[in-house]
Amino acid sequence: MQIREDFKEIISEIQENNKEFKMSPRDFLAYFHCSKRTKGNTGRIDNFLESKRIETIPNYINVWIDGELTLKHKPKAKSKTEPDPIQRISILPSANRTPVTTTRDAKLTDAITKMMMHNYSQLPVLSNPKSIVGFITWESIGCAITNGVTTELVKDYLNFEYTILEYDTPLLKAIKTVIEKEYVIVQKKDKSFSGIITLADVSSQFLTLTEPFLLLEEIENLIRLLLDDKFLIQELIDFCKNENDDKSIETIDDLTFGQYIRLVEKPENWEKLKLKIERVTFIKQLNVVREIRNDIMHFDPEGITSEQKQALINMAKFLTDIRKFH
Known part of the structure; x- marks a missing residue:
């Protein structure tokens, strides 16, 4: 034109x-x-x-x-992903917790007191707020005492081997470093120290991220067992065709979580399960789990809420109890 x-x-x-x-x-x-x-x-x-x-x-x-x-x-489809798709250590709580520190000339008892009070295994030793000289740890204290050190100052018990990670270090890289070094100190661009990441922090974060996946896997496996041997393969194939899904069906495992729900929503299919529980209430809670599952699959490093996790725990327990009598 x-x-x-x-x-x-x-x-x-x-x-x-x-x-x-x-x-x-x-x-x-x-x-x-x-x-x-x-x-x-x-x-x-x-x-x-x-x-x-x-x-x-x-x-x-x-x-x-x-x-x-x-x-x-025309409107363009946007992604919810942040401009920076890489997860950084800045998302870890421990990387944003101002570290408890001591100085070279502080008394050893001061460092020990702080470590005991906060249940820490190490303290960074600073010469000024933006300069580190080393760490004092239970290991460095024990090593020094074993070798005859009897002084009362922190400077004589220092471990001079330490690792500094930048605040925007990729999370995966940081985890590998922490596993190797056992602990690292995090430094911002203004050179201030924002936190310490230890093996315990990495383990806690790993649990936060993986526990929901494990719970979901348990729930899905239990649902599959409830559906096991209840339907003909052809019935499942016809069900998927009605959903305009031409996938190859050979086992119950070939269905999606959403399809499990839609399958048992039908009264005639529900009857085949022979469950002595209320169908509508059960389906409603399965949909809650499905929504939580969608959140989990989008991988939020902060994890799911405590309420969401409890919902998964409750559903896993409920399905386990049902299986005992099914």
């Missing part, structure tokens, strides 16, 4: 820079060398807009000829 040269520049700005342009329908039609919204004109204009993935808000056909419309790119 023939368009004016100046309109080509507008189209380019919209496509390349996502700009928006306001104009009247009359001016808009003029770009196409048209003055009226006849069926033929609008058909050609619509095809052009579709090919360029551009739209008018509101639709130019329905607006007063001298009213106002906005010419813009």
Whole structure:
């Protein structure tokens, strides 16, 4: 379709820079060398807009000829993923917990007291708020005493081998480093120390992330056992076809979690399970689990809420109890 040269520049700005342009329908039609919204004109204009993935808000056909419309790119699907897709150690609570520290010239008893009070195995020893000289640990204290050190100052019990990680270090890299070194100190761009990450912190974070997956696996396995040997393979194939799903079905495991729910939602299918529980209540809670499952599969490093985790624990226990009598 023939368009004016100046309109080509507008189209380019919209496509390349996502700009928006306001104009009247009359001016808009003029770009196409048209003055009226006849069926033929609008058909050609619509095809052009579709090919360029551009739209008018509101639709130019329905607006007063001298009213106002906005010419813009059609909405683009956005991802919920943050601009930085890499998980960083900055998401760990321990990386954001200002470390308890001591100094070279502090008394050994001061360091020991702090370690005992906070249940720490190590303390960073600083010369100033942004400069570290080493760590004092139960191991370094024991090693020094074993070798005859009897002084009362922290500086004589130091471990000078330590690792500093930047606040934006990728989480996976940090975990590998912590496993190797047992602990690291985290430093921000302004050189201040924001926290200490230990093996215990990594283990806690690992549990936070993996426990929901293990609970979900337990729940799904228990559901499969409830469905086991209750349906013909052809029944499952027909069920999937009714959902416009042509996947190959050979076992119960080939169904999705959502399909488990939709399968037993049907009264005639529910009867085959011979369960002495309330179907509607059971289905409702399965849908709660399904929603939690969706959250888990999107991998949120902060994990799920305590309420969500408890819902999974309760469902796993419930299904286990049902299996005892099924």
